[in-house]
Each structure stands twice: as C-alpha cells, then as structure tokens.
Amino acid sequence: MADLLIGQVLRFGGNPMTEGIEAARHSARGGVLVESGRIAEVGEADDLRRAHPDARITDYGDALISAGFVDAHVHYPQTAMIASWGKRLIDWLNSYTFPEEMKFADPAYASEIAARYFDLTLSNGTTTVCSYCTIHPESVDAFFTEAERRGLRAFAGKTCMDRNAPEALTDTPRTAYDDSKRLLQKWHGRGRLSYVVTPRFSPTSTPEQLDAMGALWKEHTDCLMQTHLSEQTDEVAWVKSLFPTLRDYLDTYEQFGLLGPGALFGHAIYLEPREIDRLREVDASLIHCPTSNTFIGSGLFDMDGLSRSGHRIGLATDTGGGSSFSMLRTMAAAYEVAQLRGRPLHPSELWWLATQGAARSLRADDRIGNLAPGMEADIAVIDLASTPAITQRSERAKDIWEALFPTIMMGDDRAVKAVWVGGRPV
Numbered sequence: 298m299a300d301l302l303i304g305q306v307l308r309f310g311g312n313p314m315t316e317g318i319e320a321a322r323h324s325a326r327g328g329v330l331v332e333s334g335r336i337a338e339v340g341e342a343d344d345l346r347r348a349h350p351d352a353r354i355t356d357y358g359d360a361l362i363s364a365g366f367v368d369a370h371v372h373y374p375q376t377a378m379i380a381s382w383g384k385r386l387i388d389w390l391n392s393y394t395f396p397e398e399m400k401f402a403d404p405a406y407a408s409e410i411a412a413r414y415f416d417l418t419l420s421n422g423t424t425t426v427c428s429y430c431t432i433h434p435e436s437v438d439a440f441f442t443e444a445e446r447r448g449l450r451a452f453a454g455k456t457c458m459d460r461n462a463p464e465a466l467t468d469t470p471r472t473a474y475d476d477s478k479r480l481l482q483k484w485h486g487r488g489r490l491s492y493v494v495t496p497r498f499s500p501t502s503t504p505e506q507l508d509a510m511g512a513l514w515k516e517h518t519d520c521l522m523q524t525h526l527s528e529q530t531d532e533v534a535w536v537k538s539l540f541p542t543l544r545d546y547l548d549t550y551e552q553f554g555l556l557g558p559g560a561l562f563g564h565a566i567y568l569e570p571r572e573i574d575r576l577r578e579v580d581a582s583l584i585h586c587p588t589s590n591t592f593i594g595s596g597l598f599d600m601d602g603l604s605r606s607g608h609r610i611g612l613a614t615d616t617g618g619g620s621s622f623s624m625l626r627t628m629a630a631a632y633e634v635a636q637l638r639g640r641p642l643h644p645s646e647l648w649w650l651a652t653q654g655a656a657r658s659l660r661a662d663d664r665i666g667n668l669a670p671g672m673e674a675d676i677a678v679i680d681l682a683s684t685p686a687i688t689q690r691s692e693r694a695k696d697i698w699e700a701l702f703p704t705i706m707m708g709d710d711r712a713v714k715a716v717w718v719g720g721r722p723v
C-alpha cells in the first residue's frame with residue numbers, strides 16, 4: 298500500500314551553492330508518495346490525493362517534509378565521550394578517544410554503543426551516516442548489524458592504525474589489510490550497507506600501512522575511502538616531520554594510492570595551493586565538520602573559496618570531536634563559521650549541505666538526500682515551531698527561508714517530528 302505524506306515539502310532541483318536558491322523547491326501544501334520503500338511521486342497535496350485515492354494519508358500539517366539528514370563523517374565509538382573538556386586534537390585523542398576506543402574489543406559493549414548511537418542519530422532526523430569504527434573488527438560488525446536491523450543506508454570501515462597509538466589499538470599493515478578485506482567482503486553491498494576503507498590519518502599509519510590500504514582500495518574501487526586531512530596546524534607540522542620527503546599532507550595519501558574520486562577527507566582546513574588544486578582535479582570530497590572544528594579549536598573551513606572552486610563538499614557532525622549529534626546544530630555552526638569568513642550561507646545552502654550535498658560527498662546522491670521519484674524513502678519531518686523561542690520568531694516569517702532559519706539556528710531533536718527509513722516510519 299502506498300503512503301501519502303502531506304505537509305510543507307522542501308526538495309532540490311539543483312545545487313543552491315552554485316545555482317542559487319532557485320535550485321530549491323518549496324511547496325506550502327505538498328505531498329510525497331511513498332511506495333515499496335521508495336519515493337514514487339512528489340507534488341501538490343491535492344493533486345496527489347486525487348491521483349491516489351487509495352493511498353494511506355499521514356498529514357503533518359505545517360511541518361516540513363524533507364529528505365532525512367546525511368552525516369558524512371562520524372566516529373560512532375566516541376558516542377559516550379562526546380563533550381569531553383579542554384583538549385586540542387592530539388591530546389584529545391590520547392586523553393579521551395583512545396581509552397574509549399579500547400573498550401570496543403568487547404563485542405557486547407560495541408553493540409550497546411552502536412544501538413545507542415543510532416537511537417540518537419534517528420531522533421535527530423539523520424538517516425544515513427558514514428562512520429569510522431575502531432581497529433577491532435567487532436566494532437564494524439556491531440555497527441553494520443545494528444544499521445541492517447533498522448534498515449538504514451549506512452557507510453563504515455575498520456579504523457586502521459599501526460603507530461603513535463596505544464599498543465591495544467594498533468594493527469599492522471598485514472592485519473589491517475586482511476581484516477579490512479574480510480569485513481569488506483562480508484558487508485559491502487549487503488542490503489543498504491557500504492564498506493569504507495579507513496586509515497585514521499597519516500600520523501597513525503606507517504607508509505607500509507598506507508600502502509596496504511591503497512592496495513586494498515585499488516582492488517575495490519566501488520568502495521569509498523575516508524581519512525583525516527589538515528585539521529590542526531600542529532598536526533600538519535607533525536605530518537611534515539613524519540614524511541619529510543613528501544610535498545605536503547595530501548601527498549602522504551596520494552603517494553600510497555589513497556587519493557581519487559571516492560576519497561573523503563575530513564576537516565581539510567589548512568590546505569596548500571597544490572592540495573586545493575589536486576583535490577579539485579580528482580574530485581575528492583572535503584567533509585566540513587564545523588562543531589568539531591570550533592570545539593577542538595581547529596579552525597575555520599573555507600566554505601566560500603572551496604565551493605566557488607567547485608570542490609565536492611559534505612557536512613558532518615564528527616561525533617564525538619563534534620559537540621552534537623544534530624545536523625540542525627551542525628548547520629548552525631556551519632553558518633557561524635562561514636560568517637566568521639565573511640560569507641553568510643543561505644538556509645537553502647545549509648539544508649542542501651546537510652542532505653543532498655552530504656549524500657553527494659558520499660557519491661550516493663542518486664539514492665538518498667533528496668525527495669524525487671526513485672529515491673529511497675528516507676525522510677525527516679521537521680516541526681518549524683518546536684520551542685517557544687523558535688515559534689515566536691518563525692510566526693513573523695515572510696517566506697519559507699525566514700520560517701526555516703530559526704529552526705536551523707535554535708532547533709534540536711525536539712524539532713524532529715517524524716522519521717521514515719526505507720519507506721517506513723520509525
């Protein structure tokens with residue numbers, strides 16, 4: 298039986314970052330017809346009602362029906378240590394992250410956190426994430442098992458590290474390759490799940506391990522590859538000292554076969570001109586993690602410059618370096634960071650980055666991140682009057698963007714009225 302969801306409908310006919318707000322399509326009384334897990338039609342509510350009299354109707358009133366949010370860079374194992382005080386990147390990893398990640402050797406703990414993580418992301422309207430796991434294969438199994446149980450489209454990989462990390466959190470070039478390959482063969486392409494080749498970052502991988510990861514990726518070019526790039530100045534200097542003969546940070550990936558379409562680089566704040574050009578040339582994805590970049594004190598991503606030059610950019614929470622599970626809060630931080638660089642991002646751009654843009658960075662924008670016929674029916678329904686503060690502001694809005702912006706800036710999980718995954722309400 299088909300479902301017809303009625304409310305305000307927001308979708309995209311193009312990319313507002315490059316085409317302007319006309320690329321966004323808003324209907325004040327629209328409808329989304331869902332059938333067999335996919336979106337069958339999008340249009341005006343009355344037209345769809347007439348054309349599909351048998352459809353089961355869910356009327357969301359004035360709430361906004363959107364594609365579910367896509368979070369392009371997270372660490373689900375850091376769920377329980379989010380909002381840990383007072384450190385910058387390297388100290389933060391050693392003080393908080395690594396001790397927590399060690400616990401994932403225990404499959405029961407990994408399963409408990411994976412379930413808690415998806416409860417939190419779904420309650421925030423996020424229907425797809427791309428996650429790092431830990432070095433333990435058990436952590437990957439726990440993530441995918443839970444994602445599969447909930448019918449989610451999900452991306453993840455085993456984090457590989459063979460130096461500059463505690464003994465209990467290191468693998469080797471050989472075991473990183475073998476374990477990753479086994480997990481890839483087990484999970485990649487199973488239902489809605491995709492494996493991602495995942496070296497944590499150059500400081501924690503030897504050249505031999507980076508080379509092994511490059512070899513694995515070359516054998517499986519239909520997989521994505523994710524890692525971190527140029528997050529903090531100390532880190533960039535450290536990478537230069539670890540790889541003195543290479544041209545720059547990006548070169549530590551490029552030389553080992555870890556640069557290409559389908560590569561996802563988290564942060565990408567302190568880029569040199571060669572790196573910027575090369576990333577554009579190969580059409581790799583840059584993942585902007587604004588709450589993390591302010592929380593850990595990293596810096597201000599150049600959204601204006603990099604989007605103008607045509608880079609493929611996604612948006613992400615970077616849980617738990619990021620300080621929120623919410624893509625609304627993440628959009629707000631992206632707005633603030635861009636303001637500090639002199640470019641106010643329009644609500645249509647922010648919403649696009651959190652849905653279609655993030656999906657595009659994962660090369661999944663033909664399946665998720667938008668409301669269009671044939672797309673998978675992952676949907677978030679957003680209440681634009683979820684708190685008294687938001688309501689009193691949105692009440693005097695003159696158009697959808699003024700009505701939406703208070704929720705972007707001040708909204709949280711209370712604004713998420715309903716979530717549909719694969720054509721079913723959750």
Ligand SMILES: [Zn+2]
Pocket residue numbers: 370371372525563615618
């Ligand atoms: Zn990260």
